[in-house]
Amino acid sequence: MIKEKIERRNSGQALVITALVISLLIISTFYYVYDVMRARQESSQLSLEEYVLMVKLGSVHTVISSLTNVTNGGNTQLLVENLEAWSSKLKNECSYGYCLLNAYPRNTSPYSSGFHISWGQNGFGISSCYVRFNLTIYGRDVEASLEYSVNVTTSITIQGFYSQGTGTEKHVEILCKVFNEGSPALAENFNVYYQNGSIWIQTQSYSLTDYGNGTYHITFNANILTVPVNVSVGVYDARQIYVQANTTCTEA
Structure with missing residues (x-):
């Protein structure tokens, strides 16, 4: 042990600023990795399984970035904006043909607009974001459809x-x-x-x-x-x- x-x-103010900067870097860094992997796909053809895994990882990074921002004082609307940006990037740059990613932030209690943030008096605190995704990919030689969920929780x-x-x-x-x-x-x-x-x-x-x-x-x-x-x-x-x-x- x-x-x-x-x-x-304490240096709380600096930490908040740092957290906001890091949350932006999380998603921008993943977009860079996505572009690198997409370039590799064009030269050596990623398998469909690898491409789907890349999409799932991007979804996780998008949710993490959004939760980081919101728990450091950002607006909850940022989740929708980040999800739309991620979906748009996939739609515009999918090498397989057509890629449609729909995202549905959870609105079932205790979640609201995808978030469950409760910093209580009983010795327990939770910051959580939950989003369900529906991914559709199809082109001349490939067709796939699947659902998956991302739940990022710190407690x-x-x-x-x-x-x-x-x-x-x-x-x-x-x-x-x-x-x-x-x-x-x-x-x-x-x-x-x-x-x-x-x-x-x-x-x-x-x-x-x-x-x-x-x-x-x-x-x-x-x-x-x-x-x-x-x-x-x-x-x-x-x-x-x-x-x-x-x-x-x-x-x-």
């Missing part, structure tokens, strides 16, 4: 504990677990907050132990005047998707 202890100081669970220090000082410990599509995942960065009265304060310094398996131990000291002790943790995963959860700490 890997344990890495790091002292962190966290947190548990908080505190012990009383001198005066109003509290020593706070938080156990945070990060998941991608339900499996343990690594995080890129954290925003850590505590509540003082009616005000949420972002701690400027905390200690982080990374166990290397999606589990993190966060500790900090703060002068907290009120009880119970409420904390909030925001996480950027490796895809720069943001998710947040709040919880009430148990006195140790």
Whole structure:
């Protein structure tokens, strides 16, 4: 088991800007890879299976990019715009003849316009995007039709504990677990907050132990005047998707 202890100081604004830039790079980079593979197809003829796989990967990257933007403050309409751009690129540049990709963001509860984003008070937070696709390809020598779905989900669970220090000082410990599509995942960065009265304060310094398996131990000291002790943790995963959860700490 890997344990890495790091002292962190916050740079939240820079992280948000970075996340938005990275989300744009995700889809633009895939478009570049798509063009390279399409050029290869023209010279050595990709199989239909390889082409369909490429389309599916592009769909995944489009959903990831959209969820990254929305969880960092972007408009949910961006999903529709990105899906339309991806579908248009396939339609205009399909070497097999005709390629039609229809996308249907999920609107069944708890999803709305393809998104389910819930950053709750019970120690659980989720950022998810779900889209169903219908792909049709046909030309002189090939015809194919299939449906597939893409569900990109980042979630966290947190548990908080505190012990009383001198005066109003509290020593706070938080156990945070990060998941991608339900499996343990690594995080890129954290925003850590505590509540003082009616005000949420972002701690400027905390200690982080990374166990290397999606589990993190966060500790900090703060002068907290009120009880119970409420904390909030925001996480950027490796895809720069943001998710947040709040919880009430148990006195140790």
